[in-house]
Amino acid sequence: MKYAKIISSGMYVPKKVMTNAEFEKLTMFTIDPYFSDVIGINHRHISEEWETPTYMAAEAAKKALARIGMKPEEIDLIIVGTDTPEAVSPPDAPRVQYLIGAHKAEPLAFNVNASCANGALMLDIAARYIAMGDYKNVLVIGTYAMTKFLSWKYSWEALFSDGAGALILTASDEPGFIGSVARADGSWWQNWGIYIGAGTMNLAGFERGLHKLDLRAAYPSTVNEEGWPMLINKLMEKYNITKDEIGMIFFTQVRKKTIEKVMETLGLPIEKAHMIMHKYGYTGSACVYMAYDDAFDEGKIEQVKGKVVIFLTSGVGYQQVATAFRI
Amino acid sequence: MKYAKIISSGMYVPKKVMTNAEFEKLTMFTIDPYFSDVIGINHRHISEEWETPTYMAAEAAKKALARIGMKPEEIDLIIVGTDTPEAVSPPDAPRVQYLIGAHKAEPLAFNVNASCANGALMLDIAARYIAMGDYKNVLVIGTYAMTKFLSWKYSWEALFSDGAGALILTASDEPGFIGSVARADGSWWQNWGIYIGAGTMNLAGFERGLHKLDLRAAYPSTVNEEGWPMLINKLMEKYNITKDEIGMIFFTQVRKKTIEKVMETLGLPIEKAHMIMHKYGYTGSACVYMAYDDAFDEGKIEQVKGKVVIFLTSGVGYQQVATAFRI
Numbered sequence: 122m123k124y125a126k127i128i129s130s131g132m133y134v135p136k137k138v139m140t141n142a143e144f145e146k147l148t149m150f151t152i153d154p155y156f157s158d159v160i161g162i163n164h165r166h167i168s169e170e171w172e173t174p175t176y177m178a179a180e181a182a183k184k185a186l187a188r189i190g191m192k193p194e195e196i197d198l199i200i201v202g203t204d205t206p207e208a209v210s211p212p213d214a215p216r217v218q219y220l221i222g223a224h225k226a227e228p229l230a231f232n233v234n235a236s237c238a239n240g241a242l243m244l245d246i247a248a249r250y251i252a253m254g255d256y257k258n259v260l261v262i263g264t265y266a267m268t269k270f271l272s273w274k275y276s277w278e279a280l281f282s283d284g285a286g287a288l289i290l291t292a293s294d295e296p297g298f299i300g301s302v303a304r305a306d307g308s309w310w311q312n313w314g315i316y317i318g319a320g321t322m323n324l325a326g327f328e329r330g331l332h333k334l335d336l337r338a339a340y341p342s343t344v345n346e347e348g349w350p351m352l353i354n355k356l357m358e359k360y361n362i363t364k365d366e367i368g369m370i371f372f373t374q375v376r377k378k379t380i381e382k383v384m385e386t387l388g389l390p391i392e393k394a395h396m397i398m399h400k401y402g403y404t405g406s407a408c409v410y411m412a413y414d415d416a417f418d419e420g421k422i423e424q425v426k427g428k429v430v431i432f433l434t435s436g437v438g439y440q441q442v443a444t445a446f447r448i
Numbered sequence: 449m450k451y452a453k454i455i456s457s458g459m460y461v462p463k464k465v466m467t468n469a470e471f472e473k474l475t476m477f478t479i480d481p482y483f484s485d486v487i488g489i490n491h492r493h494i495s496e497e498w499e500t501p502t503y504m505a506a507e508a509a510k511k512a513l514a515r516i517g518m519k520p521e522e523i524d525l526i527i528v529g530t531d532t533p534e535a536v537s538p539p540d541a542p543r544v545q546y547l548i549g550a551h552k553a554e555p556l557a558f559n560v561n562a563s564c565a566n567g568a569l570m571l572d573i574a575a576r577y578i579a580m581g582d583y584k585n586v587l588v589i590g591t592y593a594m595t596k597f598l599s600w601k602y603s604w605e606a607l608f609s610d611g612a613g614a615l616i617l618t619a620s621d622e623p624g625f626i627g628s629v630a631r632a633d634g635s636w637w638q639n640w641g642i643y644i645g646a647g648t649m650n651l652a653g654f655e656r657g658l659h660k661l662d663l664r665a666a667y668p669s670t671v672n673e674e675g676w677p678m679l680i681n682k683l684m685e686k687y688n689i690t691k692d693e694i695g696m697i698f699f700t701q702v703r704k705k706t707i708e709k710v711m712e713t714l715g716l717p718i719e720k721a722h723m724i725m726h727k728y729g730y731t732g733s734a735c736v737y738m739a740y741d742d743a744f745d746e747g748k749i750e751q752v753k754g755k756v757v758i759f760l761t762s763g764v765g766y767q768q769v770a771t772a773f774r775i
Contacts, residue, residue, distance in 0.1 A: 207647070208641050209644060210532070212767075214632075219635050220634075227633055229632050235559070242558060255686075266647065303556035307544070310546060314535050320495075
């Protein structure tokens, strides 16, 4: 059995910025100081028309390839995770494969959708492909263009920002990938989403506003505040990971205070939860790869060499996945 | 390492039927005898408004569970494959988890999208989850509601039919899963799809008709006629499978004459390619699981016990995946 090792990362962030003050002016809601202090977000990056999900994904992937001097044709598998796809069909992944110039090598390329749980899930899937020995280099990309689905009239829409993050994994004889745990509960499916689809992709669906992100009923804070520590504890137990071994945890960057509370519950110092929402806003499927890339560039990954790094991602539907790697 | 074994199957087919004659009347195109003879399709099943992708998926899954007396809470992972999703976000999978009554057990549930290559791909992913020992029972479901995205004005739209197919895999100490091969080429991405998505999910996108399935440029017949035998040969070589060992191949049910030509190229008798398009039309992500279920009920799976069964699925984007199991 082979172990998946993370060997590179890259990200793409649109240049256009909207501050909280600008958001307040647009929506007539007062979101600060709450959004800056509790959510941790004081501005957002908004993709231009030409900054589509596959464009941003390809740019992040190109940076990850360039960082280690890897050629696109060395990639054996491309997985794209998003719940803001460029099209209903085909999936984004083969388009990204083409945009990075990998199509002549014909690597398998497919999309996954576990909404904002995509980050840890794709690492899990990639690691299991690598484990069996027939896939060597796997490119995983989270891409997020949620501002393209906003109505710009609700206060909670201040959360969203666009961007893409990419990681490259390769087969190794040593860990690498330790393992994963996950949970999902579809009884929450109708609460929050973009509900246009088969059967409603028509004028009536548009008139009902189903093509916009819709918060119909709030999730209770316990889903993440209790669910995340439960999942981390389950992961530690399943793979005999001690608290001291944990070098860093990359959580879905959805709310600063939640991450602080979760780290407190776990009895871990907040410094071990690298956060980026103050820099890039909330970027859903992309955020944990962007956080890894940011931590890498700050030299923080180097500092936890030999330790365990955990990705915990959580998304509407809902699904929660935690994946552990020895770095 | 554990091997994934297929232990059950189920399907769901909408009752409402449209014959080729009715299609001709509606579109003013003459599609017969070509569609009946060459494509192999003489009628199609059309989902009612309430027969949504997740409803059909859940009904197929319930039949697969009932066939072996398995309880929903015994399922450890649910993967749904579709390019006709019920919503842009969340994915269909957690909704299906809820509809079959599995949500209290909280099994991981996510969507994949490799368009009509989903069938073999989901088996590949499921088998790799099972291989590592921490997932025992995996439910894979292909669901297809493409008639909900049709304009009912092009002759090629006669292809499409709705339905769902489900397989259950379980961990075993003997094969089971042998392995897989795949290829993709995203330079064909823009040819055929439902192109509404991030950035075009607006009134202008609707006015351009992007919410309808659009055949913008035909794929050359060689993509399947040459690609499929190439992939089967690669699979046989990679896993030392001889021609005599092949008991059955389930191909994407998109064109009868293509399957006949591919079997001829491979030097295999046409009886080993079980076809269902004359019964159920073309059901995309669902078709190979529906074909397995149909073959099972006809006693044909029992007849190939000990032999190799191959699933070969192929979809726009494009992606092609072939997965082999010892039955």
